Amino acid sequence: MIIAIDGPAGSGKSTIAREVAQRFGFTKLDTGAMYRAVTLSALERAVDLDNEDAIDELARTIQITFPAGSGENVRIAVDGADVSEAIRTPRIDANVSKVAAYPGVRAAMLTPQRAFAEGRDVVAEGRDIGTVVFPAAEIKVFLTADPRERARRRVLQRHEGEEFAAEALEAEIAETLAAIERRDDLDSHRAAAPLVAAPDAVAIDSTAYTIDEVVARIAELIAERRGA
């Protein structure tokens, strides 16, 4: 079975996919991490991000792997080197949508994404999973949330366990909101595989729901499918 979870930045796809994977024994595939890995490789090798041919070539050449496979601690590597933390920086956030918009980059990611799902139950998250990567996925979810709430969650996640002043928190939320809106705009308006809900996706707005409530809704969808 394949569960596709698509949606904008910070809507909770990763958290929900992780929970679903753990609870139902699916393997999680984070396709955003792959586009982040291409972006990181380009920046590290000083490949001009505006040079589409060079970026396409890079995406075809590097080997992206998921060494730990599944579970709580999913890791990602480029040519054998773990980049799991390095892909989660503001610099990657700011540049990934440009790289992900190149059709050649997307084509290079498609084969490994589909190969990943061969012979196993997968919960895959991204922007085009239900529309392009796995259009025949048994369950499709389009997960959204109010942009300000998404920015707030991102900032709280970034500073988990830390204490800081309310003004500092507000300033960072405002900054993060602007970055998220910019990325959503690029992802939604590109020509190749834009962020859009598949016609047969179940839309879930997580603004007012807890993680457990969203997972419970997906559990219902799984039970319906399995019973069908």
Ligand code: CDP
């Ligand atoms: O976790 P967050 O929502 O911030 O982003 P992500 O899922 O890690 O994706 C990072 C970026 O990769 C997105 O903003 C898209 O530009 C791109 N992406 C894509 O084009 N197609 C996908 N299936 C997944 C991500």
